[in-house]
Amino acid sequence: QRHALTHLGAEKPFRCGECGKDFPAANALLLHRRQRCQDKPHTCGVCGKRFTYGHSLKVHERVHTGDRPFRCALCG
Structure with missing residues (x-):
């Protein structure tokens, strides 16, 4: 029901x-x-690259x- 509001011209007070x-x-x-946006x-403490999610930062680190x-299953 909440999702349907996104399609039915519901009030959108958050800009x-x-x-x-x-x-x-x-x-x-x-x-x-x-x-x-x-x-x-x-933010990465080493290079300063910024991420939306903490998990993405952990992978980047x-x-x-x-x-x-x-x-790799082929070359190890």
């Missing part, structure tokens, strides 16, 4: 300050900002540590 797009719920605006609160938890 993105970056692009001006309106959203029916605060969580939809937050998701939009993180994915589309560069709200990236997780392997670049600096050399940690390779997944081995």
